[in-house]
Amino acid sequence: MMKAIEIPKSLIEETIARIREAILSGELPLGSKLSEQRLADMLGVSRSPVAQALAILKTEGLVEIYPKRGSYVYLPDARDVSEMCEYRSILETAALTLSLERQKAGLLSSLRGAMQAMETALQAKDLKAYSQHDMAFHLAFLAHCENRRLEAAYARTISSVIGVRTHVFLSGSSHSERSMAEHRQIFAACEAGKAVDACRLLKAHIHRLDEDFGASLGGADSIG
């Protein structure tokens, strides 16, 4: 049987993905200037798809646009990060509660898989892999909550969190062992069906980024 030929994504989608990736990986540092023309040249496309991509990334909070002057990678201050974490924890605890009600078995199975991968990565000291599976752990709540709007909203907001986390990682203010322990606790609460406890733990866990970001500001004035 022949396989369907793969339809190439639109240039805009591709451009969005590339720029987002560059920001999340730290290749385009927080606060750095983005010229449509330069980005277009780098990616080998014209300015149109770049302009549209930046407009979309703005709605994700990853890019700030100053009309006629230029665009910049977002540069959160402590308050921004704080609000970001609070918002994220609102979405994620809601998703946790719903998925525990609606797809508990599937949720636990996904969480278990992510946790095992995290343990492995931690022992191998592979921080990148750890980070990916950490993300998978959190995405599991969204994948099983049976609300596509909530899932989409989370996807839209999580990018900027990852961007901050990359920055924190690069500045060396992260604590993987504690993080791992917290994930284990959250999982245990979910398994026991204690939604309220799980939410409390999850909220505290998410707000840890706040502290780490503060530490990264104090430790090294790497931003700006």
Add this chain to the structure above:
Amino acid sequence: MMKAIEIPKSLIEETIARIREAILSGELPLGSKLSEQRLADMLGVSRSPVAQALAILKTEGLVEIYPKRGSYVYLPDARDVSEMCEYRSILETAALTLSLERQKAGLLSSLRGAMQAMETALQAKDLKAYSQHDMAFHLAFLAHCENRRLEAAYARTISSVIGVRTHVFLSGSSHSERSMAEHRQIFAACEAGKAVDACRLLKAHIHRLDEDFGASLGGADSIG
């Protein structure tokens, strides 16, 4: 003292606002086809700003884009509306809780103002005004929660809710008196500082749209 001259908004912003308004008012019915060219002609602009506007409206969930084929006003089914309401109630109850913690006095004052305006509009049987002040009531929670991300997320999501509500209004399945009573209850709970009760009432109130939408589907097959 001279007043600052007003800077004309960008065409894109203006285009977004116009198209959004047309959808929310029912001028462009749910599910109807949108041609970039026709919209550009109607608004007297070129296709570029229209294309960008549609891309943004897509992220708000107001428009669906099928590559190379055309764009359409969103056409939610019962499940979509259900998820929309659930998502909205997640954001709004979170905002209620936060604003009660952080700016209780300001919140109560805004709520009171909105409620009085609603009463007046109800007595005058001015449904349009009622609807606007109803919206102001709900926005008060967001305005006082001190989390700009949450506020922005709400702004992005509320459009599609309004679009559905317009449809419900037009099909005559709305119940303003009951709505008014619910707002009074929510306000009372807030005033008493009973956040949990207020959230429960608010959630039920928001999900009322669900029922009304169902009724509008059954009563008249006006969609599609």
Add this chain to the structure above:
DNA sequence: CGCGGTAATGTAACATGTTACATGGCAGTT
């Protein structure tokens, strides 16, 4: 030395031209 004006440059906003894709109808074949 400070100030006002101006010119140069970078930038995106916007318009428009070109291309490729999706669709529907129609004709030709059986």
Add this chain to the structure above:
DNA sequence: AACTGCCATGTAACATGTTACATTACCGCG
């Protein structure tokens, strides 16, 4: 009548040209 492929049309994706705005540096003048 049914099926097949072609063509006409509508559509947006993308590229590029043009314009207007914002910022900066500089220069001449007080």
